[in-house]
Amino acid sequence: MHGLSQLLNDKQAILYHKEDLISYDCDGFTIHKSLPRAVVFPHSTDEVARIVKYCHDHSLPFLARGAGTGLSGGAIPLNNEVIISMVKMKRLIDIDLDNRRAVVEPGYVNLKLTNQIIERGYYYAPDPSSQYCCTIGGNVAENAGGAHCLKYGVTTNHILGLELVLPNGEIVEIGRNGILDEPGYDLLGLITGSEGTLGIVTKIIVRILKNPEGKQTVLAYFDDIEDGSQAVSDIISAGIVPAALEMMDKTAIEGVEAAAFPVGHPKDIAAVLLIEVDGIAAGIDEQIEQILSVCRHRNVREVRAAKDEKERAAWWANRKTGFGAMGAISPDYLVQDGVIPRSKLPEVLRRINKISEEYDLRIANIFHAGDGNLHPLVLFDARVPGETEKALAAGSACLKVCADVGGTITGEHGVGIEKREEMRFVFTDEEIAAQTDIRSVFNTDNLLNAGKLFPSPSRCAEVKKEIKEKIIG
Amino acid sequence: MHGLSQLLNDKQAILYHKEDLISYDCDGFTIHKSLPRAVVFPHSTDEVARIVKYCHDHSLPFLARGAGTGLSGGAIPLNNEVIISMVKMKRLIDIDLDNRRAVVEPGYVNLKLTNQIIERGYYYAPDPSSQYCCTIGGNVAENAGGAHCLKYGVTTNHILGLELVLPNGEIVEIGRNGILDEPGYDLLGLITGSEGTLGIVTKIIVRILKNPEGKQTVLAYFDDIEDGSQAVSDIISAGIVPAALEMMDKTAIEGVEAAAFPVGHPKDIAAVLLIEVDGIAAGIDEQIEQILSVCRHRNVREVRAAKDEKERAAWWANRKTGFGAMGAISPDYLVQDGVIPRSKLPEVLRRINKISEEYDLRIANIFHAGDGNLHPLVLFDARVPGETEKALAAGSACLKVCADVGGTITGEHGVGIEKREEMRFVFTDEEIAAQTDIRSVFNTDNLLNAGKLFPSPSRCAEVKKEIKEKIIG
Missing domain, CATH: 3.30.43.10 (Uridine Diphospho-n-acetylenolpyruvylglucosamine Reductase, domain 2)
Structure with a gap:
């Protein structure tokens, strides 16, 4: 070395x-x-x-x-x-409030950016639950989401420019001026979410947003999870675009109430919804009234808006520690990250429940209900021989259900090594080959983060060969 | 044949x-x-x-x-x-209001989709001025924009899935289920806006939106174009995100008033702003009040909200015929399409004015001021020998100004054959080579729409060779 x-x-x-x-x-x-x-x-x-x-x-x-x-x-x-x-490259290089942009190094921590500008009336929208420690560079690699994606989109919707070291050591800039819709191919979108397989990002121009004038959060408890799911659809159908629309089921509630930030959710309810609206102050009350009315129409047990900012923050702290909270009720857990059409929510929750019974493992659900981004958490004990494998199989089965109803296998966590084989649930071999062909343009000798994101490469190579023979033959 | x-x-x-x-x-x-x-x-x-x-x-x-x-x-x-x-492939294949999606063939006309669903409370957001006749397939190829991009984004923000015939005749699907953020590389973004150089789109899944509850439009006349530009910045700084924020200068006003839909704009004003807000009804009045106040603060001569839907529609018809209207005051015109940081608006308008004097050609400005997307219209007479070349040079000079202030050479019209050489204003040779490398992955023998989008290919090939030698050498 x-x-x-x-x-x-x-x-x-x-x-x-x-x-x-x-x-x-x-x-x-x-x-x-x-x-x-x-x-x-x-x-x-x-x-x-x-x-x-x-x-x-x-x-x-x-x-x-x-x-x-x-x-x-x-x-x-x-x-x-x-x-x-990249943790030493953590400078905030520039803030340009006039043009709503900031320039950061990749090791800069997500939440720091908002903390830096919030008092001047601005913030950075993508808010993964790990935002207090995750880096913006990592967010770009994984195209990270968060609770507020429903209204504000994922990381790729907030990236205006990148500096990139290509796998041969060359430095290039994409969208160097931070103007959206650069001419030529959309390389910015291609690099964002490419999971560190096309180059190493060394500078990032992000979009910053003006703080919404008003904000309010509603908590709703349902005795029947189908009523809760139906309320989610009804809110969207009413034309409301909440900033966030989160759901936790009974097992998840047991976890978060046993962890660091309990807020007193009743133990016997089937589902809790956390619904946040933001925007022009004058519009907030009207939307809250509509949301309360939709929930009541769907047999809600209890529904109310946060009485003050302190209560609102407590609800969010409770939700955001959700994954880690599983540690309070299970030695180990595996987070999954499927996406489904919103209308399939009740059906998919039923099928996940069935998987839980079949594999004899508890599965908690904490998720971004508004955009159909599910996070089944398979609870298991790695010390029990064979249980890790069983948990992985149960997780994969959940993703298969998502794919089968017309959804996909990851919304914001990426494929990495975890879901490589599950890529076959949503892509044909030819479609995977088209993607690995693009990887080869950047990552010619495949030294950069090899073996990630795609199913076993040997099979892909075979498929490519077959296709070429088919075309030539 | x-x-x-x-x-x-x-x-x-x-x-x-x-x-x-x-x-x-x-x-x-x-x-x-x-x-x-x-x-x-x-x-x-x-x-x-x-x-x-x-x-x-x-x-x-x-x-x-x-x-x-x-x-x-x-x-x-x-x-x-x-x-x-693609004009015979013009079917509307499916509408799925629950999941806010529609599936169309590429020859389906943009405005037809909104007309089809508006009474059920939905619409398709991208609205290029040609929307009454342009096709959604063409919109995908060019990543078309429109007056309402400021709030709603361009075409790429509304495409959920594509079926594509690759240049070898193979059929692939990208985002077949219409779920955003598919795993793997963002091919959807790569294809959208690739100007027909990577494949031929044969089916499109688009996002549809709920009609906003309320909508109001303000018209503001300024005696000084810098006051008008400053009002644009002030509106955005106030935290308002208008659905549209359009500007026309004196020459443009002369054109639209001489064309099919005059609305009586005064002939002696320097600039008119058309500002539309939409959203929750309760928030509209407050925003309109703020906009009126900002304009008054910037010495507006006259400012008022539309008195009814009929007046609002008339203002928009007047604006949307803008380009064609130039025909009423000039035998020929060349539309340019630069993008600049909003804060540079006054400076760039001054410099375009100078270009107009230098080349002795009138230049009208009709543009999406809110997102800094300028459309200088160079007026000329092709019958005068040499004037076409002079117009092209003046247009190119306008784009150079945009690039120089940290902007770019196209916002929504694409590069095509028109701005190939201007790509050098914003990309290095290496960066262009990185893009043509991607084209080669799809378009292996370069039979599909060759010669578009990039500067002369021979030079690119040289650069690629140099880079390879540098790396190997």
Whole structure:
């Protein structure tokens, strides 16, 4: 690793002893672990470019890592990679309120941006639950979502420009002026959500939004989960676009009430909805009234708006710790991330319930109901032999249900290593081959984050060969 | 052309006599003309695939064409192409109000979709001025915008899925279930706006929106264009996101008042703003009050809200005929389509004014001021020798100004053949080469719509070679 450290201005900014590397053997997807060759901490784009060029020249596999909060294993060094950690590149480079843009380095923490500008009346919209620690670079790689995607869209809708180190060490800029709809192909969209397989992002221009004038949150308890699901559809049908429309089922409520931020949800209810509206102050009350009325029409047990900002914040803290809260009621859990057409919500919840019975594992549901983005949490105990495999199979079965009703296998967590085989639920071999062809344009020798995002490459190569023969033959 | 006609179920659905081909020698960009080899009218995806396969097997250049309203020459047969006209594939395949989606064939006319669903309370948002006749397939190719992009985004923000015939005749689906944020690379974004160079779209899943509860439009006259520009910034800074924020300058007003839908704009004012807000009814009045107050603060001569829907519609008809209206005051005109950071509006308008003086050609400005999308209209007379070239040079100079202040060369009209060389204002040779590399993945033998979108290919090939040598060397 001497060669690598010679490339760094700070020669100490590298780890290669096994005891140091152990912290980097997995990310938020903890089921698979494998050690990196080394971890380097560049401080500038030029350093990143030099490291990448070195890896390229020496055929060393490499990948970039942000805060390591990813949930699908995108930052796990499957091939003993050199990990390029972006956490030292964490500057806020520029804020341009006139044109509603900010420029950050990839290691800059998501929530810091909002904290930096909120008092001037602005914020950064994408809000994954890990936003207090995840990095914007990681958000770009995974096209991260959050509770407020329903109204505001996911990360890709807020990225105006990127600086990128290509897998050969070349530096390019995409959308360098932060103007949307650049001429030519939409490379910005292509890179965003490419899960670190096309290049390493070293600078990001993001869109910032004006704080909404008003905001209010409603909590609604349902005795029947189908009534709750139907209320979700009714709210959207009424023409309301809530900023967030979250749902938790009975098992999830048990978890969040046993964890750090209980708020006193009744233990015997089937579902709780958390519904937030924001916008022009004058419009808020009218929308809240409509939401209350829809919920009552669907046999809600109790429904009310937050009495003050403190209560509103408590409800959100309770919801946002949802995944981690599962630790309070189960030794281990596996988060899934399916997307379905909103109208299929009742059917899919029934089928997930059936999977839970079949596999004899509890499944909690905490999810973005408004945009049909489900998060079944399969609870299991890794110490029981065979239970991890059973949990993985149950998780995969949940995704199959999502795909079967016309949905897809991930909304915001990415494919990583976790859902590679499940890609076949939604893509034909030819469609996967079209995607790996694009990877080859950027990642010519496949040294960057290889083995992620797509099903086993050998099969893809076969398919490509078959297609070529078909065309030529 | 016998071979081609044999592929069609309707053997007559082909034109190849010169007198028939003349109507297809240009599109909305009328400065360059060239004849196609033939025009075929497929009725189904399978027919498109057969035609493309035939062209591929016989090395015949080909391209797809919608209504031919494109403004940058994307559908002009530069290489004597076989034109595949999509106008017979014009079915509305499905409307799914529950999940807010519709499925259309590419030849389906934009405005028809809204007309079809408006009474049930829904509409399709992208609204280019040509929406009464342009096709949704063409909108996808060019990533078309419109007056309401400011709040609702351009076409790419409303496309949920595509069926595509690749340049080898293979049929693939992208986002087949119409779920946003499919796993894998964002091919939907890549295809949308690729100006017909990566494949031929044969089916489109679009997002439909609920009609806003309320809507109101304000008209404001300014004696000083800088006051008008400043009012635009002030409105956005106040946290209002108007559905549309349009501006016309004195020359443009002269045009629209001389054309089909005059509304009595005073002839001596420097600028008119058309500002529309929509959303929850309760919020509209408050926003209108704020807008009136901002305008008064910026020395507006006269400002008022539309007194009824009839007046509102008249104002919009006046604005939407803007480009064509130039015909009333000039024999010919060239529309440009630059984008700038909103804060640079006063400076750029001053510089465009200077270009007008330097080239001794009148330039009218009709534009989407809210999102900084300028449309300088260079007025000229093609019958005067040399004046067309002078107009092209003046247009290019306007785009250079946009690029220089940190903007870009097209917002919604595309590059086509018109702005190929201007791509160099915003991309390095390496960045252009990265894009043509992507084209090669899809369009392997470059038979599909060759010569569009990028500067002269020979130079790009050189650059690619240099880069490769640099990397290897």
